Amino acid sequence: MSTIRDDGNGMRSRMKDVAKQAGVSTATVSHVINGTRYVAENTKKKVYTAMKELNYSPNFIARSLRSNASKTIGLIIPAKEMDTSGFFFMAVAHSIEKKLKEVGYQLILSNSNEDIESEMQQINMFKNQMIDGLIMAPTYGDHSYLKEFEQQMPIVFIDREPMGIDCDCVLVDNYKGTYDAIHLLIEKGHKEIGYISGPLGLTTSNERMAGYKEALLEHDLPFKEEHVVIEEPSLEAGKKAMAQLLEETNCTAVMVANNILTLGSVVTLNERKIKVPDDLAMIGYDNYEWTEATNPPLTVIKQPINEIGEQAAELLIARLEDREAETKHISLPSRLEERQSC
Amino acid sequence: MSTIRDDGNGMRSRMKDVAKQAGVSTATVSHVINGTRYVAENTKKKVYTAMKELNYSPNFIARSLRSNASKTIGLIIPAKEMDTSGFFFMAVAHSIEKKLKEVGYQLILSNSNEDIESEMQQINMFKNQMIDGLIMAPTYGDHSYLKEFEQQMPIVFIDREPMGIDCDCVLVDNYKGTYDAIHLLIEKGHKEIGYISGPLGLTTSNERMAGYKEALLEHDLPFKEEHVVIEEPSLEAGKKAMAQLLEETNCTAVMVANNILTLGSVVTLNERKIKVPDDLAMIGYDNYEWTEATNPPLTVIKQPINEIGEQAAELLIARLEDREAETKHISLPSRLEERQSC
DNA sequence: AATAATTATGTAAACGTTTTCCTTAAAACT
DNA sequence: AGTTTTAAGGAAAACGTTTACATAATTATT
Structure with missing residues (x-):
């Protein structure tokens, strides 16, 4: 019953202490803890109570070192x-x-x-x-x-x-994500569809872009360079990108293939009092809760986070x-x- | 020059190997690595090149065990x-x-x-x-x-x-946060100010509430139970809370003391085509980027995250x-x- | 009754470091 | 020349586990 370590002052008890207290070897204690070999019911009980009494908990680091796995x-x-x-x-x-x-x-x-x-x-x-x-x-x-x-x-x-x-x-499946979105836009009658994207190079951006192109192609719509604007993912860049599309193209719909750019785009749309979806249809990226709180609520591509x-x-x-x-x-x-x- | 371990197949080299390669003891290697005692320039050099040759990097776990600190x-x-x-x-x-x-x-x-x-x-x-x-x-x-x-x-x-x-x-300083917000609302002439809060109990919620009450008090405005609605922090709850305030009170301004409730409130405001700030003034919580993209952009209390x-x-x-x-x-x-x- | 198999546990090495003592060689004093 | 000091570094214990190997006591088999 004597608590050798764990004096309540931060001195932690080790397996050795538990073993001594329970009158067994450290091997047995270890096996009890890990269930790695048979231990008699009675012995187990002794070990458990010793562990309780000494408020023992195994040292992760030591375990990791020996067993070569840190969990x-x-x-x-x-x-x-x-x-x-x-x-x-x-x-x-x-x-x-x-x-x-x-x-x-x-x-x-x-x-x-x-x-x-x-x-x-x-x-x-x-x-x-x-x-x-x-x-x-x-x-x-x-x-x-x-x-x-x-x-x-x-x-x-x-x-x-x-x-x-x-x-x-x-x-x-980024490809299918944008493909479906553009498909929907086309189905709704849009023929001039803008596309705002983050920097190409990352596979995600590339694939999304590919989906955009392919959807156009399959519906016999031309791919127009000027309908695509690529920007760093930032709110400001998003604002700018949407403004550019608004000013320099006759797009009736825009797909924004990145969440933060989506946010920026919405800001521009708000600032210019563009009526969505009447003046301009839009699909954004990522189903964050805020996309539900814009006016109107945004149609978005939802990733299975x-x-x-x-x-x-x-x-x-x-x-x-x-x-x-x-x-x-x-x-x-x-x-x-x-x-x-x- | 013989690489004893690190055969390129995942066998990692240990300090012992480095020591042997450099012709010194592990103690010296350790001291070189940690700078814990003086080691001759020449010896250091030998150790470093041995480390390079063996592509050695110290084992964190072992170090943690011995030195009793895991960093x-x-x-x-x-x-x-x-x-x-x-x-x-x-x-x-x-x-x-x-x-x-x-x-x-x-x-x-x-x-x-x-x-x-x-x-x-x-x-x-x-x-x-x-x-x-x-x-x-x-x-x-x-x-x-x-x-x-x-x-x-x-x-x-x-x-x-x-x-x-x-x-x-x-x-x-949650107290001052809401205090300032309410103060601003009062300055702008509002006398009936609603308050939407997350569950009380957490010190944050309590303090924000205290700021609200104190600001009212100091401007000789009565605290009205019915102006306060407390809800779990969820989008739905936010929608509900704002709806309740809209229907059951004559508030001209609302302070929402939680971000997700802010979002819900905005949804309700949008759904009901409430003109902000003319029909209802509002201050929300937390300066996330989306708060800039609502219509109009939200005034919020910004926490120094x-x-x-x-x-x-x-x-x-x-x-x-x-x-x-x-x-x-x-x-x-x-x-x-x-x-x-x- | 002697041997083999089984059951339950113990002993001690090992994991890869850090660190406490020691040791040796050279330099600096008397 | 003998002693002390300083400089540089080595030997081995220690950290707290897991685990390979060994052993003692019991039961089963012949």
Whole structure:
């Protein structure tokens, strides 16, 4: 009954103490805790009460060192600023954390700032056996440098397909997203359809653009350079882009292929008192709650944010258990959330 | 020049290998890496080249075990759903991560779901020497259970003041936030001012409410029960709350003391084609970018999100270095972002 | 009754660092 | 020349687990 450690002053008790208190070896304590071999019911009981008495909880670090697994996974997201687009990844982070917790894993959050240099730097941190696996949204650039790293621990890519490496990934069907949206616009009779996009290069932007082009093509509408404006994803840029389309083209509908640009576009539309959808029809990107609060509520392409996180987490866990299985490429559908802007 | 380990197949090299390669002891290698004692320039050089040759990087876990510090801090946020209010904390998380990275720390992200039970559970995970310190936004309830934990590692509370424990914390001056807002409304001639709030109990909600009451009092306006509606923070609830105020009161202005309720309120205003600010003036909460895109752009109370994270991180790091210093309570000002809704 | 199989547990090495002592060689004093 | 000081670095313990191997006690088999 003597509490050797845990004097209430922060001195933590170790497995050794528990073993002594219970009159068994540390091996037995360990096996009781982990259920890794048979232990007599009676002995178990002794161990449990000793653990209670000493207020014992196992040291994660020591366990990780010995068993070579930290039950922790890393996440690298490219959130430049904490603007709306950063929210996308933060929301994904949230759903990853949720899923991981279910299976007893922890999440280390990190940020590449959409810059491949800091991405590499972060990876280097992660090399040190701190994490068992990695989930990341690759920033623009060649990722073959990850090949070596990937031998050491599994990687799951999310949202964007990395260049130069083949790994598990969970992506969104961006192509079909915009394709469907443009299709809808055309069905409603629009023939001059503008397109506002974030910088090309990221697979997401490229695919969305491809969907736009293909939809036009299939309906025998010409692709016009001047109907496309490409801007950095920022509110100001969005305002500017929409203004440009308004002033320089005869578009009757606009598709905005990025959330923050969507927001900017709406600002311009408001400022100029453009009647949506009568004067101009519009479809935006990402089903954030605010898109419901504009006037009129926006029709948007909805990405399955939670599913991305969930599936990524699941994929990684599965990969941790079978390093040899074929790489999986999961493509999640995006859906058109029809409201009143088109 | 022989590479003993690191055969390119994922076998990692250890300090022992580096030592052998450089012809020194592991002690020397360690000291070179950490700069913990003088090592001759020449020896250093040998160690460095050996490290390069073997592509060595130290094992974090082993280091943590020995030195009893993981250079990792935990964060617990109460993000029930990934709605707009969850974004607030995610944004804080983002700025914490940023600051921590600067000083070489990692961030483990976790979520209490605004539920004190899972909060406790998470804390218990963290007991295991995984983290060196904790930042958390306490959920509603008594937190004296953390006293014991706090002896083991420092805690910094953010956004909300915890009940039952005195710790470092960085809060926002919620009182002054709403006080100023109501003051502005009164100055503009409003006498019947509605107030929509999230559930009381959280210190944030309480303080905002206090600011509202005090501002009325100081301008000799009566506090009217029926002008206050309290709802769970959800879009639907926001819609309902604003509808109720519209139908059952003669308010000419409304203050909404929560972001997601603000969003809901705007939806109702749009649906009913209420002219803002002419028919109804309004001030919302939190300066998210979307508040600029409503029609008209919303006047909002802006919380210093990034500063919260930065200061919390700084406070924790400082505390890690001096466990005995007096507890600090930092209160950050919120600012009125005046736009056109009032 | 002797041996084999089974059951329940213990001993000690190992994980990869950091850190406390030591040791050696050279330089600086008497 | 003998002693002390300083400079540079090595040997090995320690951190708290997990786990490979060993052992003792019991039961089953012949």
